Amino acid sequence: MEMSGTGKQGDYAFGLMYSYAHRFWNVNGDSVSKTEIQNGDDVHLMATVWDPETMTVLPETGLSVEIYRDDSLVSQEAIYPMLSQPMGFHYGANFGLDGDGEYTVRLSVGALPTRRSGAFQGRFSEPTTVEIPFEYSQQAKEEIMVKQMEDESGTPGAVDPMKMEMMPSSTAPAEDDLPGRVIGSGMSNDAKFVVTVLDTPPAGIDGDGQYVAVSARSRYNRMILPAMGLEGTLSRGGETVYEGEFVRTLDPDLNYHYGAVVTGVEPGDKLLLQTTVQPQTARHEGYETAFGGLMGGMEDVTITAE
Amino acid sequence: MDPLDDNLPRRQVLKAAVAAGGVSALSACLDMASSEPVPTGDPNAKPSRQHAWREYIRHDEHGNSQLPKHQILLYIIFDEDGQPSADTRLILEQALTGLDRAYEWSHKGLLHSIAYSPSYFERFDQSLPENVDLPRPTALSPFESPTFDTQDAVIHLASDRADVVLEAEQALRGEQDQVNGVSVEARLTDVATIDSRRTGFVGAGLPAQHQDAAGIPDSNPVPEASPLFMGFEAGFKGNQATEDYVTIQNGPFAGATTKVIANLRQRLDDWYDEQSFEERVTEMFSPGHADKGLVKGVGSNLGSDSGIDQFIGDIESDAKAHNRVGHAQKAARANRDADGNVKLLRRHFESTDDIGSDQKVASLHFPSLQRRITDFEDVRRAMNGTDLTKVTPAIRQRVNNGILEYIFVRRRGNFLVPPRRHREVPTPQPES
Ligand code: HEM
Ligand SMILES: [Cu+2]
Numbered sequence: 001m002e003m004s005g006t007g008k009q010g011d012y013a014f015g016l017m018y019s020y021a022h023r024f025w026n027v028n029g030d031s032v033s034k035t036e037i038q039n040g041d042d043v044h045l046m047a048t049v050w051d052p053e054t055m056t057v058l059p060e061t062g063l064s065v066e067i068y069r070d071d072s073l074v075s076q077e078a079i080y081p082m083l084s085q086p087m088g089f090h091y092g093a094n095f096g097l098d099g100d101g102e103y104t105v106r107l108s109v110g111a112l113p114t115r116r117s118g119a120f121q122g123r124f125s126e127p128t129t130v131e132i133p134f135e136y137s138q139q140a141k142e143e144i145m146v147k148q149m150e151d152e153s154g155t156p157g158a159v160d161p162m163k164m165e166m167m168p169s170s171t172a173p174a175e176d177d178l179p180g181r182v183i184g185s186g187m188s189n190d191a192k193f194v195v196t197v198l199d200t201p202p203a204g205i206d207g208d209g210q211y212v213a214v215s216a217r218s219r220y221n222r223m224i225l226p227a228m229g230l231e232g233t234l235s236r237g238g239e240t241v242y243e244g245e246f247v248r249t250l251d252p253d254l255n256y257h258y259g260a261v262v263t264g265v266e267p268g269d270k271l272l273l274q275t276t277v278q279p280q281t282a283r284h285e286g287y288e289t290a291f292g293g294l295m296g297g298m299e300d301v302t303i304t305a306e
Numbered sequence: 307m308d309p310l311d312d313n314l315p316r317r318q319v320l321k322a323a324v325a326a327g328g329v330s331a332l333s334a335c336l337d338m339a340s341s342e343p344v345p346t347g348d349p350n351a352k353p354s355r356q357h358a359w360r361e362y363i364r365h366d367e368h369g370n371s372q373l374p375k376h377q378i379l380l381y382i383i384f385d386e387d388g389q390p391s392a393d394t395r396l397i398l399e400q401a402l403t404g405l406d407r408a409y410e411w412s413h414k415g416l417l418h419s420i421a422y423s424p425s426y427f428e429r430f431d432q433s434l435p436e437n438v439d440l441p442r443p444t445a446l447s448p449f450e451s452p453t454f455d456t457q458d459a460v461i462h463l464a465s466d467r468a469d470v471v472l473e474a475e476q477a478l479r480g481e482q483d484q485v486n487g488v489s490v491e492a493r494l495t496d497v498a499t500i501d502s503r504r505t506g507f508v509g510a511g512l513p514a515q516h517q518d519a520a521g522i523p524d525s526n527p528v529p530e531a532s533p534l535f536m537g538f539e540a541g542f543k544g545n546q547a548t549e550d551y552v553t554i555q556n557g558p559f560a561g562a563t564t565k566v567i568a569n570l571r572q573r574l575d576d577w578y579d580e581q582s583f584e585e586r587v588t589e590m591f592s593p594g595h596a597d598k599g600l601v602k603g604v605g606s607n608l609g610s611d612s613g614i615d616q617f618i619g620d621i622e623s624d625a626k627a628h629n630r631v632g633h634a635q636k637a638a639r640a641n642r643d644a645d646g647n648v649k650l651l652r653r654h655f656e657s658t659d660d661i662g663s664d665q666k667v668a669s670l671h672f673p674s675l676q677r678r679i680t681d682f683e684d685v686r687r688a689m690n691g692t693d694l695t696k697v698t699p700a701i702r703q704r705v706n707n708g709i710l711e712y713i714f715v716r717r718r719g720n721f722l723v724p725p726r727r728h729r730e731v732p733t734p735q736p737e738s
Contacts, residue, residue, distance in 0.1 A: 029700045030631035062449045062703030064714070072665055076573050077602060078711045080703040110449030110703045113695045128447050227699040228549070248699065280699040 001046070001086065001186040002144055006166050007107070007130030011123050013052040014107050016132045018043045020145045022095040024082060025283045028295050032288070043141065047079070047107050048090050048167055051124070055168040058124060059226035059281075061183035063091040067134070081227065083291070084284035088223035089170035092282075103134040116203035117259075118253040172217035172224045172255050179253045180213065183265060186273070186301035189221045193273055193301050197265045199225035202251050203302075203305050207261030212256040214273060216247055218290070225291055229230040229277030230258040236269050246273070267269050269305040320468035321512060324376050324505045325658065327475065344470055344486050345410035347402050352411050357563050357675055357723050359653075360549050362412045364466075367713035370543050374413045374464035375509045377473045377655050379567065379671060380478070381457040381502040381719075384493070384685050389429055390416035390731040393444065393497070399730045400492030405474055408488040412424040413466040416474050420729055421721035426458040432734040434722075435557045438729040439678035440564060443718040447710075449703055453566070455719030457501045459565065462493075462673070475503075504569070506657035506671050509533050510604075519658040527578035532604045533670050535572055535656055536709070538590055539604050544611030545634070545641075547651040552675045558736045561725030566671040566682045569717040570659060576729040577712045585630070589708055592617040592632035614638045622697050629700035631691060633708030640688035650685055651675040661717060670713070679720050 001019040007015070021041035025032050045065060049058045059081060066123040067074040098102065112124035136251040172194075175182055177229040187193075194215045201211040214232070216225040246258035267273075278292025292298045353362075364372040384390055396531050400421065411413035424442045427434055434440060443454040462480065464469045476482040479500070480493025495701040507516070513535045517528040521535075528535055554562045577586065590595040594617040595601050601608065614634045617624070621639070625631050653673045660667035676682050691708060694701045728736045 028706060031629070031697075037369075038579075060699075062705075064449075064704070071663060073660065073663070073667055076571065076574070076714060080705065081702075108451070110447075113448070113692060113703055127445070127451050129451060142373070199596065226604075227702075228697055290428050294652075 001148075002140065003166065004105070006130040007132050008052055008124060010030065010128040011048050011051065012058070012109055012128055012130075013167070014109070014130050015048045015050075016105055016107065016134060017046040017048075018134070018136070018141070019046070019148070020088070020141050021045065022284060024092075024285070025288045025293065027278065027280055027293070028078065029277060029281060030181045031291065032283075032294050034068060035092060038095040038144045039097075042097040042138075043136065044092055044094050045079070046087060046092040046104070047081075047091045048170070050168050051107050051120075054191075055230065056250070057168055057170040057224070058112060058250070059089050059090060059122070059256055060114050060171065060248065061112045061222060064106070064108045065093070065095075066106040067095060067097070067103055068106070069098050074098055076101065076132060080282045081280070081283040082216045082284060083218075083223065083225070083279065083287050085286045087284075088218075088221065089226060089281065095236065097136055098181065100137045101135075103136060104131070105132050107132065112250070113257065114256075115205070115247055117249055118206040119252050120250055121136055121204040137217060142277065165265055170224050171222045172215050174222070177278060178213075179277045180211075183305040184271075184303035186302045186303050187219065188298045190297060191225050191298060192217055192219050193303070195271060195303055196254070201261050202254070203258075204260065205249070205259065209261050209263045211262050212262055212265060212271070213249075213254050215254065216258065224256045225279045226256050227280040228258070228275055231274045231276050234265065234269055235272070235273040236266060265305050267305055271303045271305065273301040273303070275300075308368075314547075315452060321376070321516060324378065324468045324472055324507070325501065325503070327472065329346050333581050343674050344407060344467060345415050345539070346488060347410045347415055347485055350727060354726050355549065355553060355561050355563070356421075356726055356729055357513055357552070359417055359464075359548060362417065364413055366606075370610055371541060371546070373508050373653055373655060375507055375512065375710070376464070376468040376471045377506050377508070377599070377671070379504040380461040380463070380475065380500050381429065381455055381458050381503050381504075382459050382461060382498040384459075386497070389733075393634070397470040397492045397497045398494065400496045401478055402425050402665075402729065404477060404485075404488065404490055404492065405426075408477065408486040409465075409470060409474070410661075411444065412671075413461040416470050417464045418474065420459050420725055421463050422459045422464070422732065423719060423721050424454060425456040427722075427734050432732050437557050438559050438562070438722060439552060439680050440720060440722050441567045441679055443720045444683075446683055446718075447690045447715070448692065450715040452715045455574050456568070457719070458498070459729045460721055461660070462718065470550045476713065477607060491605060492558075497722055502541055502661065504657065504659050504671060506655040506659070508655035513656050515588070516656070516658055517580040519666040519668045521573050522659075523575045523579050525579065527574070531606070535574060535670075536577065536590065537604060538601070539557050539606060539608075539734055540651055540654070542608060545614065545638070545648060547648045547676065549651065551647055551649070552642055552651045552668065556672075556678060558738050559722070559724060559728065560738070563677065563723050564674045564679045564682075565591050565721045566672075566674050566676075566679060566723065567673065567719050569657075569659075570670045570717055571660070571714040571716055572668040572670060572671060573712050573714065573715065577709075588628065588630050588632060590633050592635035593628035593630060594620060595632065625694050625697045629698065630706045631694055631701060636691045636708050637685050637689040640684045648674055649681045663690070675712045675723070
């Protein structure tokens with residue numbers, strides 16, 4: 001993968017990368033369909049969007065791409081959120097181009113539909129567009145392919161995440177860095193759910209009581225797993241204390257997470273987490289059977305509060 | 307019968323001529339066009355509403371309106387600053403009356419109108435009457451940043467005859483001494499500048515003929531029977547407001563309507579190549595339409611109503627069960643008044659204009675008529691389905707969310723279509 005450039009506009013920073021065309025799996029609910037490389041696909045374009053102030057990656061917004069060559073439109077598409085081992089969360093699609101040379105790529109982001117808390121309240125609420133020059137050569141692309149294959153041979157578990165100097169990676173906070181009191185964690189199909197409890201909900205979230213935040217990340221690389229439907233049941237000695245949705249939320253300290261306000265959490269309480277909808281992100285090869293994917297869904301997780 | 311229909315290459319040349327414009331395009335077009343005479347008109351026999359089309363155009367066997375095949379939009383700016391002078395009024399009146407005289411008010415002749423923008427009315431100190439709702443155009447989705455059309459006015463020319471819309475445009479530009487045997491007495495371009503010219507076409511056959519435009523995959527997927535690039539019929543009688551309904555009833559502008567015109571780029575690669583017919587029906591109409599097999603082919607079998615009303619209540623459960631929601635299903639939620647009447651009268655047509663470039667790119671000109679601009683805004687916002695993205699993460703800002711993945715709004719303008727009696731540079735409070 002190669003970095004093409006970055007841009008900044010309004011509340012958003014953008015990074016544009018490309019690689020050779022990839023096949024991937026599209027996810028709609030629990031149905032997963034393979035998108036093969038099409039005739040004429042030259043590159044896999046990837047974009048990341050983040051908050052330049054906190055360097056938090058912004059998943060779940062709409063992203064569209066326009067590609068121009070000398071003012072003439074080459075392509076335009078709404079591109080899909082995706083998970084890959086080296087890149088983590090990104091937006092991407094395969095595109096056909098008009099040969100080697102200079103292109104202009106316009107990346108447009110929509111207002112973030114995800115609930116926001118803390119200092120993120122009111123931010124990321126306008127659409128914006130940046131223009132990033134994009135230099136393409138088939139030869140350079142083929143070199144990426146060779147390098148990639150060398151890197152991948154003989155790596156167990158997941159491929160190491162790429163480090164891109166100019167942009168943040170989409171990792172969730174380490175357990176020790178999460179605010180609040182971590183009460184436990186559980187694993188579901190290579191997704192790790194780390195649960196932390198805050199004494200009060202972050203600013204901007206209604207309700208009285210404690211705030212239970214589920215930070216979902218990939219098992220090996222700690223990459224955020226956004227766009228799931230998550231329901232939870234908190235019980236104490238057989239009595240249900242809370243039952244309901246854990247709402248997709250973006251917070252500067254908790255990062256992307258799923259949260260619910262409950263009256264309180266005590267040691268010994270049981271929290272049952274059910275993924276009603278697996279992460280609605282396309283999967284690159286290597287992740288097609290993780291976090292649901294071709295497995296159809298994700299197992300329930302039960303955590304006993306410490 | 308329109309003899310143009312039977313000849314595909316000719317159809318193509320005519321449409322290309324409308325897009326290109328100019329005298330040579332017109333003569334190319336006249337060579338090709340039907341030799342059937344075009345009926346002339348009588349200025350005193352025109353309907354009192356400029357937006358009166360329904361009684362004057364073709365209908366299909368179900369009573370659905372068939373929009374004029376060839377259309378041109380001319381966005382104009384008056385040359386004078388401030389309030390328009392008597393001179394401007396006179397020239398405009400002569401120019402429009404010239405068209406009235408040259409052509410019958412019908413699809414065989416010419417339907418034409420002039421509509422005025424909020425910026426035009428800002429030339430005056432007075433404000434518009436209370437009952438005229440004409441805000442400036444604005445972004446209507448959380449993911450669009452259109453350029454706003456704030457020219458003074460837009461002239462809309464529509465006919466089944468390509469040569470007629472072209473010739474009418476030439477008359478307004480003063481590039482013909484006479485049109486359809488009637489002499490041209492005044493030219494619009496003496497008092498106004500044409501800032502932007504947009505063209506288009508609609509009706510079975512034309513989109514299929516123009517699917518070589520960018521935005522449509524190379525597989526030639528647009529059915530010959532489809533009036534639109536996306537492969538379905540639109541504008542069923544039961545899903546459209548009546549002209550009476552969209553007409554302002556009282557005050558100095560009684561007989562007027564408001565008009566929003568958007569231009570949307572269409573990107574149909576994934577629409578056709580990634581999706582099955584059932585998935586297209588799901589995203590265009592509703593999951594219920596696909597489940598019950600209600601749509602055959604381009605949807606003519608729906609008759610005079612898409613049947614969407616029975617699926618509006620299901621939208622949240624559809625989102626959860628099918629991971630997709632339909633375009634018509636979302637829009638219809640806000641498109642009924644308390645008595646169940648439809649609020650918008652959509653008259654969209656296709657184009658290969660790529661405003662600002664010479665490239666041929668599939669797009670849609672979307673004029674919609676409604677009593678208040680706010681009605682359009684409400685419906686358009688309902689079509690965003692932002693609420694449904696909260697119901698399940700499977701419905702995303704643009705993906706699985708009706709047809710939002712495939713359409714990109716580039717322009718929007720808001721206009722008032724005055725009644726005929728006030729069509730020449732009206733003040734905000736004309737004397738009835
Ligand atoms: C390429 C763009 C579009 C295409 C191909 C398209 C096509 C269609 C089709 C096939 C239907 C169902 C049949 C019918 O009732 O006419 C429909 C319904 C509708 N569409 Fe669109 N549409 C497009 C864009 C828009 C936009 C931008 C709006 C803006 C508000 C809109 C508003 C509506 C409404 C209000 C309905 C009727 C729903 C009801 O029954 O109340 N459409 N459209
Ligand atoms: Cu990707």
